[in-house]
Amino acid sequence: MKKIIVSYGGGTNSCAMLVGLHERGITPDAITFADTGGEKPGTYTHIVLVNEWCDKVGFPRVQTLSGVMPQQIFDGTLEQECLRLGKLPAKAYGFSSCSAKWKMDPQKKFNKQFASDNGIGLADITRLIGFDAGEPSRVTRGLAAGAIREASGGVREEYPLYEWGWDREDCLDAIARAGLPPPGKSACFFCPSAKKHEVISLAKDFPALARRAVQMERRALAGDGPAERTSSKGLGRTFSWEALLDGHVDMNEYGMPEMDCGCYDGD
Numbered sequence: 001m002k003k004i005i006v007s008y009g010g011g012t013n014s015c016a017m018l019v020g021l022h023e024r025g026i027t028p029d030a031i032t033f034a035d036t037g038g039e040k041p042g043t044y045t046h047i048v049l050v051n052e053w054c055d056k057v058g059f060p061r062v063q064t065l066s067g068v069m070p071q072q073i074f075d076g077t078l079e080q081e082c083l084r085l086g087k088l089p090a091k092a093y094g095f096s097s098c099s100a101k102w103k104m105d106p107q108k109k110f111n112k113q114f115a116s117d118n119g120i121g122l123a124d125i126t127r128l129i130g131f132d133a134g135e136p137s138r139v140t141r142g143l144a145a146g147a148i149r150e151a152s153g154g155v156r157e158e159y160p161l162y163e164w165g166w167d168r169e170d171c172l173d174a175i176a177r178a179g180l181p182p183p184g185k186s187a188c189f190f191c192p193s194a195k196k197h198e199v200i201s202l203a204k205d206f207p208a209l210a211r212r213a214v215q216m217e218r219r220a221l222a223g224d225g226p227a228e229r230t231s232s233k234g235l236g237r238t239f240s241w242e243a244l245l246d247g248h249v250d251m252n253e254y255g256m257p258e259m260d261c262g263c264y265d266g267d
Helices: 012-023 040-058 070-075 080-086 097-118 138-151 161-164 168-177 196-205 207-222 241-246
Strands: 001-007 030-034 060-065 127-128 157-158
Touching: 001 012, 001 080, 001 097, 012 040, 012 161, 030 097, 030 127, 030 138, 040 060, 060 097, 080 207, 138 157, 161 168, 196 207, 196 241, 207 241
Parallel strands: 001 030, 001 127, 030 060, 127 157
Antiparallel strands: none
């Protein structure tokens, strides 16, 4: 028996994908959200609303997945892992291992357990991914990787938004039709891919989170941990979040103590 699992990222595309499935009379067997523990507050709030919508339309609720490795279980979150090691998220160094470790691996484990619980093989599972019509290169890469995975009896991946021809505006329209507010961008609050204006907005809207991100950056730049001292200029890869916020936001207003050298002293 074929089963459908939706990979729910908490952003516009994955939310719209749920709406599109409902409009087409397709009910997924599971919806999973891999949580790094550091998503923006709006993402967690929106998932509550999506779960209420799922109850209303007869969809399963979004299941939150966490890191599955022993050290991940010990750390609890990607943020705590970075603080313990004195490093920045992998994207700050131009890699994507944090996504693989904290997002993909928990879903792979879920796939295996789901298959076992339902007496099926991985090949009987189709995972739906929210790449839209404006992301053909991501779909192409996904299909290429999927062909290799399927050849060895792995999970099949499909991209409904792309198949429907839905772009970002179509996704927003679908969310509005469902009576849901737009979820906003889904990402860790300390994501190195954040644009400068997004970093400044974070400090204004969620000062405590900005303070935590700066603490992470300070530890990494100071080499305060077992990880090698970073060669990155900061959380922004080519720029320091602390330096950016010091130029646009009153650091003291948000409880970020001024430091002469910019190093974290371990207190």
